[in-house]
Amino acid sequence: MQKQEHLTKNQQIVLDFIEKSSEPLKAYSILFSVKKQGIKAPLQVYRALDRLVEIGKIHKIESRNAFVACKNSNCQVSKATAFSICESCEDVTEVSNLKLSKYLSNFADKSGMKYNKYNLEFFGLCKKCKK
Amino acid sequence: MQKQEHLTKNQQIVLDFIEKSSEPLKAYSILFSVKKQGIKAPLQVYRALDRLVEIGKIHKIESRNAFVACKNSNCQVSKATAFSICESCEDVTEVSNLKLSKYLSNFADKSGMKYNKYNLEFFGLCKKCKK
DNA sequence: AATTATTTGTTATATTATAACATTATGTAA
DNA sequence: TTACATAATGTTATAATATAACAAATAATT
Ligand SMILES: [Zn+2]
Ligand SMILES: [Zn+2]
Ligand SMILES: [Zn+2]
Ligand SMILES: [Zn+2]
Numbered sequence: 577m578q579k580q581e582h583l584t585k586n587q588q589i590v591l592d593f594i595e596k597s598s599e600p601l602k603a604y605s606i607l608f609s610v611k612k613q614g615i616k617a618p619l620q621v622y623r624a625l626d627r628l629v630e631i632g633k634i635h636k637i638e639s640r641n642a643f644v645a646c647k648n649s650n651c652q653v654s655k656a657t658a659f660s661i662c663e664s665c666e667d668v669t670e671v672s673n674l675k676l677s678k679y680l681s682n683f684a685d686k687s688g689m690k691y692n693k694y695n696l697e698f699f700g701l702c703k704k705c706k707k
Numbered sequence: 708m709q710k711q712e713h714l715t716k717n718q719q720i721v722l723d724f725i726e727k728s729s730e731p732l733k734a735y736s737i738l739f740s741v742k743k744q745g746i747k748a749p750l751q752v753y754r755a756l757d758r759l760v761e762i763g764k765i766h767k768i769e770s771r772n773a774f775v776a777c778k779n780s781n782c783q784v785s786k787a788t789a790f791s792i793c794e795s796c797e798d799v800t801e802v803s804n805l806k807l808s809k810y811l812s813n814f815a816d817k818s819g820m821k822y823n824k825y826n827l828e829f830f831g832l833c834k835k836c837k838k
Numbered sequence: 839a840a841t842t843a844t845t846t847g848t849t850a851t852a853t854t855a856t857a858a859c860a861t862t863a864t865g866t867a868a
Numbered sequence: 869t870t871a872c873a874t875a876a877t878g879t880t881a882t883a884a885t886a887t888a889a890c891a892a893a894t895a896a897t898t
């Protein structure tokens with residue numbers, strides 16, 4: 577039996593909710609919001625989140641313990657992610673920059689370790705908050 | 708009254724313990740280990756950790772919720788950090804690469820947002836685990 | 839239909855982190 | 869040096885994030 581390719585009901589519910597949001601969502605706030613759709617327990621949300629991250633439909637913003645939908649169709653399925661985060665309004669945007677992703681994907685330091693994945697988070701003030 | 712510059716007792720205890728460790732440490736494992744030195748509560752550890760991160764003596768590995776001592780004397784005080792993480796043995800090393808840090812510190816994408824801080828985590832298999 | 843792997847539901851619990859408030863220590867300045 | 873302000877600490881309780889364990893249901897494979 578192979579892993580399903582389509583999304584299961586719970587995964588779809590969680591994904592729909594995250595995609596509608598303009599900001600990163602926390603697991604328990606998702607849980608609260610999808611209770612009316614039959615999802616009752618944290619694990620149901622976390623399992624859906626895990627899978628959605630795995631297949632690259634969403635990403636986890638590690639410094640915020642929050643999740644955003646992938647806006648980048650070219651995204652290398654959750655293997656190479658970069659975000660810009662405003663430290664004032666907490667606005668998060670996925671950085672989509674070919675040069676950057678090439679640079680990082682090919683990065684190799686003296687350790688000789690070859691990386692197959694990275695996550696980068698930039699912090700600063702967004703245009704609105706800089707004023 | 709200005710913030711102290713030297714480390715307080717708790718901060719020193721926590722820093723000493725982290726510096727002695729060869730691997731990233733979690734807050735509660737630090738707490739357990741420094742109890743004999745009079746630190747009794749999570750908050751005492753978290754407050755020390757916060758300050759130590761702020762002044763760049765340690766860094767937080769966001770994807771692991773763990774803390775490592777800064778091994779990089781050139782480190783721009785916790786504003787520009789990069790790590791390589793082995794997904795098998797969980798070994799973590801601070802990446803110290805001038806080209807990389809220059810590239811990222813100067814990075815600007817189309818959003819026009821100017822970043823003053825970043826954190827990058829590379830994942831892969833270390834030499835030992837690749838075998 | 840029997841087999842197997844996968845997904846789901848459910849309860850309980852582990853882990854990580856902060857709120858709130860009282861107390862003590864330390865620097866500043868009249 | 870005494871008042872004042874700010875900073876650091878201690879302590880208890882609680883919030884927020886995440887997983888363990890196991891039984892039940894579902895779906896692909898033989
Ligand atoms: Zn993406
Ligand atoms: Zn902003
Ligand atoms: Zn460092
Ligand atoms: Zn390894």
